[in-house]
Every structure is written in C-alpha cells, then in structure tokens.
Amino acid sequence: xxxxxxxxxxxxxxxxxxxxxxxxxxxxxxxxxxxxxxxxxxxxxxxxxxxxxxxxxxxxxxxxxxxxxxxxxxxxxxxxxxxxxxxxxxxxxxxxxxxxxxxxxxxxxxxxxxxxxxxxxxxxxxxxxxxxxxxxxxxxxxxxxxxxxxxxxxxxxxxxxxxxxxxxxxxxxxxxxxxxxxxxxxxxxxxxxxxxxxxxxxxxxxxxxxxxxxxxxxxxxxxxxxxxxxxxxxxxxxxxxxxxxxxxxxxxxxxxxxxxxxxxxxxxxxxxxxxxxxxxxxxxxxxxxxxxxxxxxxxxxxxxxxxxxxxxxxxxxxxxxxxxxxxxxxxxxxxxxxxxxxxxxxxxx
Amino acid sequence: xxxxxxxxxxxxxxxxxxxxxxxxxxxxxxxxxxxxxxxxxxxxxxxxxxxxxxxxxxxxxxxxxxxxxxxxxxxxxxxxxxxxxxxxxxxxxxxxxxxxxxxxxxxxxxxxxxxxxxxxxxxxxxxxxxxxxxxxxxxxxxxxxxxxxxxxxxxxxxxxxxxxxxxxxxxxxxxxxxxxxxxxxxxxxxxxxxxxxxxxxxxxxxxxxxxxxxxxxxxxxxxxxxxxxxxxxxxxxxxxxxxxxxxxxxxxxxxxxxxxxxxxxxxxxxxxxxxxxxxxxxxxxxxxxxxxxxxxxxxxxxxxxxxxxxxxxxxxxxxxxxxxxxxxxxxxxxxxxxxxxxxxxxxxxxxxxxxxxxxxxxxxxxxxxxxxxxxxxxxxxxxxxxxxxxxxxxxxxxxxxxxxxxxxxxxxxxxxxxxxxxxxxxxxxxxxxxxxxxxxxxxxxxxxxxxxxxxxxxxxxxxxxxxxxxxxxxxxxxxxxxxxxxxxxxxxxxxxxxxxxxxxxxxxxxxxxxxxxxxxxxxxxxxxxxxxxxxxxxxxxxxxxxxxxxxxxxxxx
Ligand code: HEM
Numbered sequence: 010x011x012x013x014x015x016x017x018x019x020x021x022x023x024x025x026x027x028x029x030x031x032x033x034x035x036x037x038x039x040x041x042x043x044x045x046x047x048x049x050x051x052x053x054x055x056x057x058x059x060x061x062x063x064x065x066x067x068x069x070x071x072x073x074x075x076x077x078x079x080x081x082x083x084x085x086x087x088x089x090x091x092x093x094x095x096x097x098x099x100x101x102x103x104x105x106x107x108x109x110x111x112x113x114x115x116x117x118x119x120x121x122x123x124x125x126x127x128x129x130x131x132x133x134x135x136x137x138x139x140x141x142x143x144x145x146x147x148x149x150x151x152x153x154x155x156x157x158x159x160x161x162x163x164x165x166x167x168x169x170x171x172x173x174x175x176x177x178x179x180x181x182x183x184x185x186x187x188x189x190x191x192x193x194x195x196x197x198x199x200x201x202x203x204x205x206x207x208x209x210x211x212x213x214x215x216x217x218x219x220x221x222x223x224x225x226x227x228x229x230x231x232x233x234x235x236x237x238x239x240x241x242x243x244x245x246x247x248x249x250x251x252x253x254x255x256x257x258x259x260x261x262x263x264x265x266x267x268x269x270x271x272x273x274x275x276x277x278x279x280x281x282x283x284x285x286x287x288x289x290x291x292x293x294x295x296x297x298x299x300x301x302x303x304x305x306x307x308x309x310x311x312x313x314x315x316x317x318x319x320x321x322x323x324x325x326x327x328x329x330x331x332x333x334x335x336x337x338x339x340x341x342x343x344x345x346x347x348x349x350x351x352x353x354x355x356x357x358x
Numbered sequence: 359x360x361x362x363x364x365x366x367x368x369x370x371x372x373x374x375x376x377x378x379x380x381x382x383x384x385x386x387x388x389x390x391x392x393x394x395x396x397x398x399x400x401x402x403x404x405x406x407x408x409x410x411x412x413x414x415x416x417x418x419x420x421x422x423x424x425x426x427x428x429x430x431x432x433x434x435x436x437x438x439x440x441x442x443x444x445x446x447x448x449x450x451x452x453x454x455x456x457x458x459x460x461x462x463x464x465x466x467x468x469x470x471x472x473x474x475x476x477x478x479x480x481x482x483x484x485x486x487x488x489x490x491x492x493x494x495x496x497x498x499x500x501x502x503x504x505x506x507x508x509x510x511x512x513x514x515x516x517x518x519x520x521x522x523x524x525x526x527x528x529x530x531x532x533x534x535x536x537x538x539x540x541x542x543x544x545x546x547x548x549x550x551x552x553x554x555x556x557x558x559x560x561x562x563x564x565x566x567x568x569x570x571x572x573x574x575x576x577x578x579x580x581x582x583x584x585x586x587x588x589x590x591x592x593x594x595x596x597x598x599x600x601x602x603x604x605x606x607x608x609x610x611x612x613x614x615x616x617x618x619x620x621x622x623x624x625x626x627x628x629x630x631x632x633x634x635x636x637x638x639x640x641x642x643x644x645x646x647x648x649x650x651x652x653x654x655x656x657x658x659x660x661x662x663x664x665x666x667x668x669x670x671x672x673x674x675x676x677x678x679x680x681x682x683x684x685x686x687x688x689x690x691x692x693x694x695x696x697x698x699x700x701x702x703x704x705x706x707x708x709x710x711x712x713x714x715x716x717x718x719x720x721x722x723x724x725x726x727x728x729x730x731x732x733x734x735x736x737x738x739x740x741x742x743x744x745x746x747x748x749x750x751x752x753x754x755x756x757x758x759x760x761x762x763x764x765x766x767x768x769x770x771x772x773x774x775x776x777x778x779x780x781x782x783x784x785x786x787x788x789x790x791x792x793x794x795x796x797x798x799x800x801x802x803x804x805x806x807x808x809x810x811x812x813x814x815x816x817x818x819x820x821x822x823x824x825x826x827x828x829x830x831x832x833x834x835x836x837x838x839x840x841x842x843x844x845x846x847x848x849x850x851x852x853x854x855x856x857x858x859x860x861x862x863x864x865x866x867x868x869x870x871x872x873x874x875x876x877x878x879x880x881x882x883x884x885x886x887x888x889x890x891x892x893x894x895x896x897x898x899x900x901x902x903x904x905x906x907x908x909x910x911x912x913x914x915x
Contacts, residue, residue: 013633193636197643197664264882267850274846278839287665289583289676289827291835292574293427294455296420303413310409315880317402335413347420 011135018133018192022185024126025147029181031119032154032174035112039170042108043248106251109167116158116174123151133192139208140195142344146184150177152216160220164261168252172223203283207276214272215336221262221269222333225326228258232323259322263315266329270308277301296347300339307332399466400473408467415463419454422446426453468568475564482557489535490549493858500858500874502888508899510867519869519899520546520861526894532857539861548859556879559848566842570835577831582606589683589700589821593621596671596826618671621648625680625820629749638709638749645677645822662822672828679823681705681712684732684756685816690721691809697721702821703732704776709746710734715778716758716813719767726811727765727778730758730796744797756815758796760787760806786810854878855887871895 127148131138138144157173160166195204232255237243252258280301281291292298311328314320398404423431432452436443450457497503508514516539524534532550539546584601586594594600596618606612628642645662649670660668667674683700690696696718703712716728735748736755744757761783786806789795796804796813803814859873873891877884895901 015633191633191636193633193639194630194641197640200642201665203665260880260882263880271843271847271850274843278843282836283665285832286667287676288678289667289674289825290829291832294419294424295427299416299420303416306409306413306416310406310413313402313406313409317406320403320406343420 013135013192013194014133015192017129021126021129021133021192024122024129025181025185028119028123028126029178029185031115031122032178032181035115035119036171036174036178038108038112038115039167039174042106042112042167043171045108046106046248046251106167109170112170112174113158113161113167116154116170120151120154120158123147123154127151130192134194136195137205137209139212140199140204141190142188142340143184143190145208145212145340146180146188149212149215150180150184152212153177153180153219156213156216156220168227168248169220169223172226173220176219176223198287201283201286203279203286207279207283210272210279211276214269214276215340217265217269217272218333218336221266221329224258224262224265225329225333227252228255228262228326229323229330231255231258232326255322259325262329263325266308266311270305270312273301273305273308277305296343297339300335300343304332304335304339307335396473399470400477402474405467405470405474408463408470412463412467415460416454418451422451422454424452424454426456464571468571471564472568475561475568478557479561482554482561485557486554490533490551490856493537493547493549493860494874497858497860497872497874500876502875502884504873504888504892506871506873506892506895506899506901508869508871508901510864512869512899513867514869514899516546516861516863516869519871520548520859522898523859523861523871523895524548524550526898527857527891530891530894546861548857548861550857550859551855552857553852553854553878555848556852556854557849559845559850559852562845563842563849564845566838566845569838570842573831573834573838575831576834577607577829579607579609581827581829581831582610583825583827583829585678586824586826587702587821588620588622588824589702590622590625590819592821593619594824595619596673601826616671616673617652619650619653620668620670620675620824622646622822623648625822627680627749627820640749643677643680674827676825676827677822678825681821681823682710682732682734682751682754683819683821684714684754685819686716686756687814687816688716688718688721688726688728688811689813690718690726690811691724692722694722696726696811698816700819700821702775707746708749710749711746713776714756715776717765717767717775717778718811719765721811724762724810725765725767726806726813727761727763727780727783728758728796728813729761729778729780730756732756736799751818754800754815754818756796756798758787758798758813759785759789760796760813761785762806762810853881853883853887855881855884857891 127138130144130147134140139148153173154177157166157169231249231252234249235255280298284293284295284298285291307328311325311332314325314328423435425432435452436447439446446452450459454460494500508519520536520538524536527534527548527550530552532552533554535549537547537549582605584604586600586602588594596615598604598612598615622645624646626642626644626646627640630636630639630641643664647660647662647668648657649660649668650657651671660670662668662675662677664677667676669675681703682705683702685700686697687695688697697716697720701714701716703714705712710732712732712734714728714730714732718726718728733744733746733753733755734750735746735752736744737747737753738744744755761778761780763783766779766782785791787793787796793807798804798813798815800815800818803812805812854877856876856878857873859871862870864870873888875884875888875891
C-alpha cells in the first residue's frame, strides 16, 4: 500500500474547486444561449422562409429508419412542428451561437482542470479515485461532462448544455459539501480489482443515463410544444426552436439508453461476482442490490415500451426519467440512510 | 412476428400476422377463454406492466429489514411497533422476496416470457430456413431507395448484373435469393436479408433469464450456508454440530457435508496510522489457516482475507467479521474452576468497544453470569467513564456486572450466547451496587463478595466470523448470465435489414438497377447502409461517384 500524499490531496481539492467554478460560468453561458438564441432562431427562420418561399424545413426524417406508428402522437404533430422549427433533426451544426461556443470552450477548460483534480486524487491515494461517495461524485461529474463533450464532436447537442453543466455543478457541490472525505486508504472490503471494474462501469452508465434524462425532459417539453402548434396554437417556443423534434430526441436517447442499459447489466453482473467473492453470495437483496435491480427492470421496461404500440414517445420518456430518478435514489438515499453491506459511503460518522 | 408491433412495415403484411393484442372479446366458452387469457398474458403490454410491477414490488425490501438478512432486526422492529408491525408482517413486508405477491409477479412474468419466446423461436426458425420475402412492387416506397445506371458500352445486361450484385451482397453478410426475370415482362430481382442474429440474440437473452432463475432455484434447493466464529487456536470441523448457525437448502442432506477441518492459527489486523481523516480505520485483515480436506489428509497452510475466500471441500469460506475474545477463568464459591477459555465479544463500533456475556453454569454452589464490555484501549473521560480510544489492544480492560442464580441453561431452550436473561438472577456487582462494578485489566483477578467465586482476565485472543457456503447453482447462474448478456448485445446492436434490387435492360442498352432497403426494428444506420451498397455496386461496375442517386430520405447519420 502506497503512502497517502496529503499535499497532493489538497491540490486535488483545489482543482475540483476551480473546475466547479469554471462549470458554473459555462453553465451561465449555456443558459444565456438558451435565453437569447430563441430569438436568433426565429430571425433565421423567417429569413430562411423568405428565401425558400417554403417554411423552414428541418430536413427529412432522422435516418428514415423508424416509421412511427400512425397512431402515435409524433407523426401527427411533427410535420406541423417542423414548420416553425430550425433545429436540424440530423443534429448537425447549423446556426452560429456565440454564447454556446463560449459555454463549450469553458466546459473543455473545466474538464481539463477537473481531470487534473481526479488524477491527483487518485495519485494521492495510490489507487483508483472512486472509493467513497466524494470520489464517486467528483469522478462521476467528470464522466458526465466528458461524455457530453465527446458526443458534441459528432452531434450538436449544445442545447443540453444547461442541463448537463447544471447537473455537473450540483454533483460537484454535493461532493464538496455533503460527501467530503479526506484522501485515504480503502477499507479491506473495497480492496479488490472488482472495485476498478464494477464501479467504473457503474459510473459510466450513470453518466449516460444522465444525458438521456436531460434529453427525456426536453423531449417532454418539446412534444407539448409540438402538440400546441399542431392544435393551431401560437409558437412561443423560444429556445425550443434550437432543440430538435421530440422524435429525434427520443431516437437519440434510445440509442444512448441501449448502451447504458448494457453497461448497467454489466454493473449488476460484475457486482454480483464481487458480492460472491466478498460476502459469499452473489445476490442477497441488500438495499443497494434491490435498487440496482429496480433500475435495471425500469430500463428493461423502457426498452419494452419502445417496442409496444402506444407506449413510445412521451410514455417512454417518462420511463427513462423514472429510471434516472431511481439511479439518484440508489446513489443518495440508499447510501446515506439504508444500512446494508454496501456501507462504503465513507461518510464521517 | 406478431409481437413486434413497432416494426417498420413490411410491404405486404399477411392478414394472419396482425397484432395479437386486438383480439375480440371472447364468446368462445371455456377453451376460448383460456386462449384469450393466454394471448393477454403473452402480450407485450402485459410484459411491460409486469416489469413495472416487479420494480415497484422490489422496493419494500429495501425499506424494511428482511428476515433472511437480519432476523434479529425484524424481531426488534415487531417489538417496537406492536400496532402496525404485525400487519406489515402479515403482508410479508419482512420476507418480500419470498412473499406470495412478489413470487406471483415474477412467475407470471416468466410464464409470459416463455409464452413469448417459444412462438418467436418457432417463427424465427422458419424465417431462418425460408427465403427472403418476395420483392415488393414499388421499391421507391421503401425508406431508403436508390438507382444505378450502367452505361450501354459496358454491355452488362440485367442477368449478369444481378449475379454480380448477389456476390457483393453475400460479401456484406446478406442472405441472398436470386430471382431471374420471367417471360411475362417480369424483371430479374434479388431479395436479401441480414441480421438474423438480432432476433436470435433476443431469444437467447430471454431464455437465458429463465436459466438464471432456474439456477438460483437450484442453489436454494441443494445448497447450504452456515456461520461459525473461530477463536485463534480453535479448529472447525465441517459437520452439523460444528456450526453456530446452519441454513440448509430445502432439499439438502447433511450427509453431503464433507468432514474437512479448518484451524485458525493467527489473525492479523493492520490499522491506518498515517492519514488524519482515517486514523484507526482498518487496512488489512489476514487469517492464517491450517486446513485438512478430511481427517486423514495432510494439512495445508492457507491465508484467508476479505474479498478472497478459501475453497475447501466443495465449499467456500469467507471472512465476514472479527473481534476480540478475552480469555477468562471463572471460579465458583468452592474455588474450583467453573469456566476457562476465550469469550468472543461483539464489537459495537469502529474502536471495538465490545459487549460480552460470560456464563458459568458449572459454578458451585451457585451458577455465575457476567455481562459487560470489553475495551481494547481503555481510557477514562473527565467524569470517570471508561471508553475505548483505539481498536488496537493498547490497554485491554473488562468492565463487568455479575449475577448469581439459575442461568436457566438446563431447560433445553435455545440460548443466545451473546445474551443473558437476568430477570431471575440476583445482581452482585454493578455501578449502583455496594460492591461496585468489576474492572479487570489483563492479568488481574476479582473476588466476588461473600465468597461467591472469582473471575480473572488471563489474556486476549482474536476471533474471526466465518461464513461457509455451498451453492451448486452459482456456476450455472453465471453461465446463463453471460449467455443472456451476449444475446442482449446482439439483439440491441445487430441491425436486421432487408434489401431488394431490381434489374432491367433499357432499350438503348443501358442496364437499370433500383434498390430499396427496409429495417426491422430500430436501425439508425439504414441510410448509411444504402450509401455503402451503392458505392460497392458502383465500384464493381466501374461507375462514377456522382452517378449516385438520392435515397428517399437520404439524410440521417
Ligand atoms: C423477466 C422479464 C423480462 C426482461 C427482464 C426483459 C428484458 C428485455 C430487454 C432488456 C429487451 C431489449 C432487447 C431488445 O430490444 O432486443 C427486451 C426485448 C424484448 N422483449 Fe423482453 N424482457 C422480459 C420479458 C418479456 C416478455 C414476457 C415478453 C413477451 C411478451 C418480452 C418480449 C420482448 C420483445 C418482443 C422484445 C424485442 C423488442 C424489440 O424488438 O425492440 N419480454 N426484453
């Protein structure tokens, strides 16, 4: 066991603080983008409409692969919605948005500082930096932002910036305020290579679920707007003009959710292999196991919903949101209030 | 594919492939009823509903202590809540995962699943062996569509083109059915399909889940588990009497126990002495064991650690707890030794403030009992109350109350070794008694007033709590789990696609080709596949890149 490096640990906390501060500014930039770019989008739309003598079209269906059931609310409304929508459903970069650019740049900067924080924490402790709740939170927030920025390379998901950065800030603050733990060694129960495998996949899947949660919320808002427009209501969408159609959001979050679901399946499986090693049984309905199971079943239900007539669209989005709520419960309520074998929260008693 | 309600439409869907859900209300008598119930149970909506129900039903198990995990806590809860505790108990809130309602949900779910998987497996078997579906009349209606034109000077011809295209598709993993043109102006065409693995994966995934469930059941039937505390120097022999607690599976027979033995030679603990925030936190527990597979076989040295079980005699032995066992000698009023040996104490906190109970039923003339604390590093606070300051035995001390009378051990009722029922005993020592409490440092002896006996604290040992498990279903559960996972990955990420091409000879000698693609299930890469096919064919026929035509919805990824 390597000795603890306290100085490095203090540096790590400084980096975390700086990263969180940068994220706050990035969050503000994205929020500014959200508040103002609705207007830009409106202007662009009318310009475009004039030019083409056609209402601004959002391009064709996404990939055209999925033919939505005709009874679904999407197909009825999406055409109408597209009329006043600018966001491209292929999620390619189209409009120039200065504030959003600043947001992305600051997020990258924050991520670099954050990376320094995570790495120094790991080096200071001489092990992987995910051994207690403070570390899950900080490393998890790192992954959330990283996954978001990586997706940005291929898709214009900047409309998610406010949500993602907001969540990252919440996680960093929670880590520093509620879960703060000084650098230390692992208790014997956690000294296993399974910690590296099991927890890293859990945190990664949770980061993906965080993205789809944000998209699910947007999808609900967007589909309400689409329904309103379809019913002949006035479009007061603002920012939502930059957000792709509810159907596009649903398709993309489904794709991410499938990956995250496989990740979660692996988390549960590796967890039970580890449980067998540590406690002699691979499944024992410990509170943590119960909630991991609940999460798994809810997302399995989500996948089934997507294949069931009348359960796509809004209902599927709700299931994805409920699943994420369970992820949060599993991390906070279960760790803090339910005593079980998983008492690795590392919280000072 | 009656259950795939959300598939992209197959160009012509035979009538009988309508969704199962829209079954009319039964007017068919009993058999009809059964049939109707079965169709309902195996519908996708029911599966969805049962899944959600299962998620909800699992939650109470985390809100209430569960009997199989912590029976003592449940008993305590029932004592503390005499009003609604019994109602919760009636509702099986303390046995959620073996409760009637939880079992009903998952059994229904699995019946539904089997009812779902079998017809699908048959359908898939047939699809696997039959040819790709016939070429639709109007390919341009498919989600991805395109055309290619081979100039006259190539002299290709529809017949030859279709053969070459078939070769290209085969290389891309398609199953290809070549359909030569007929006499009556019917054009040559190709029907192709790929991604059968998707559906196979789905079937493997779902049937693998059944396998996991069965494996768990096998473990519950034929496995067993037991607990044993072992003090340094003691030996455990794997027989029923060797266990402190034994939980056999429903069909377990004790004759299956292999009589191996485990001796605890030494138990080492290391604490964190350098990081201020975690000072005194345990860093390492290591038990040194001597094991023998059977009484006659040779001894083996093994180390047991947390996270690192020892396998012996078909069982796995786990280190799940540890504590101190003060060695004491109790003498009766007659001066004879009534008890001598280590007493395992129960740690209550991270500095091993431990409770212990000493029973000396052999003490004469009256039986003796002691209840109290063991403190590994005893320190006195300002008001003179002793507490432990550290988990290491820096200043071991016993703080005891003593009792005289009938301990009630001969009645045959099972007794908890960590508890003493003092209601019928006479207390001799205690903080509020004239004699005061007993405080013993290592090596000291205390004599009870009125010649009722004595107790000495002779030394200190450590003990380990061992869990011993045998689960024959475990390997199977892992196997089926991995099988399921592989199926899941295939079913989510292998795209299933149908592709048709039609070939025609133009009067001016050009060869005209049109193609259309259709996805079955979620598929974001269909348009890209269309482009890839297009360029592969263009390459074969030496066409320019700009000959490309748009697909009907050519955007996408
Ligand atoms: C223990 C209960 C079940 C679990 C955990 C479960 C889980 C899953 C999962 C994770 C998927 C996603 C894989 C995929 O999309 O191909 C899936 C798909 C599917 N499940 Fe289940 N399932 C269960 C029961 C059932 C039952 C009872 C049925 C039949 C009514 C069923 C029918 C299907 C079908 C048709 C799909 C394919 C959906 C599609 O093509 O997108 N499942 N299931």
